[in-house]
Amino acid sequence: MKAEVISLAKQFHLSVLSGGKFASRYDNSEECILEVLRAEAVAREKKAIADRTKQARLPTFKSFKEFDTDFQKSITQQQLSTLESLEWVEQAFNLVLIGPPGTGKTHLALAVGNKAVEAGYKVFFATMDSLMHILKTQEISVKSAARVRWINKCDLVIVDEVGYLPVSKTEANLFFSLISQLYETASVVITSNKGFSGWAELLGDAVLATALLDRLTHKCQVLTFEGEGWRIAHRKNIF
Ligand code: ADP
């Protein structure tokens, strides 16, 4: 049996074939088997990408190419290409994007998410608000429980809009637990309108905020976005 047949058979857990013991009385049977296995591999890869895309729950497609560094001068092309390379995801680095509304934080977070899904990583995207809903309802909702299981398997978890809405004591604890769980096993991307100095107030607990930031920032890149928002600069009118 050809090495490729054996390796594909192993991938699909076909024990007889992967043992190399399969004998056929047909001519060209090995070519035929190889073609079937290759087709199966392609179909499975396609399905895996579709599944990962669905599970990631990225609300819109944004790319690195569309990100305008002339508009957002705080971010350089070099930083973009480093982020796009995803080596930092491999090393479970975190990324925190801080800045005022409309400066491209979510855009960049989505670009990272899309790239990572394409590259084969397991990704999850949620706003802080919907993440809190998922975590709070995991005991009573099958859907939330499934999301939490996925989050815990992820290589990259994106939490958008941390700091826009107030956080209760329970939510602060749940957020801390999640960041602790993901610590060093997955990359966390956070976008926020508040700098770290405002997180104690946001989480309503200085001790908890310090412990959370300690884990989050141990291996972390912070990017600060500045200037006027894109939406204001590109405001459209009906009339
Ligand atoms: P934020 O999350 O910081 O509030 P967004 O990323 O949602 O801002 O940006 C608002 C809109 O402006 C989006 O449609 C986004 O694609 C666009 N945008 C913002 N900054 C840039 C940029 N530097 N280059 C291209 N598009 C941008």
Ligand code: MG
């Ligand atoms: Mg945003």
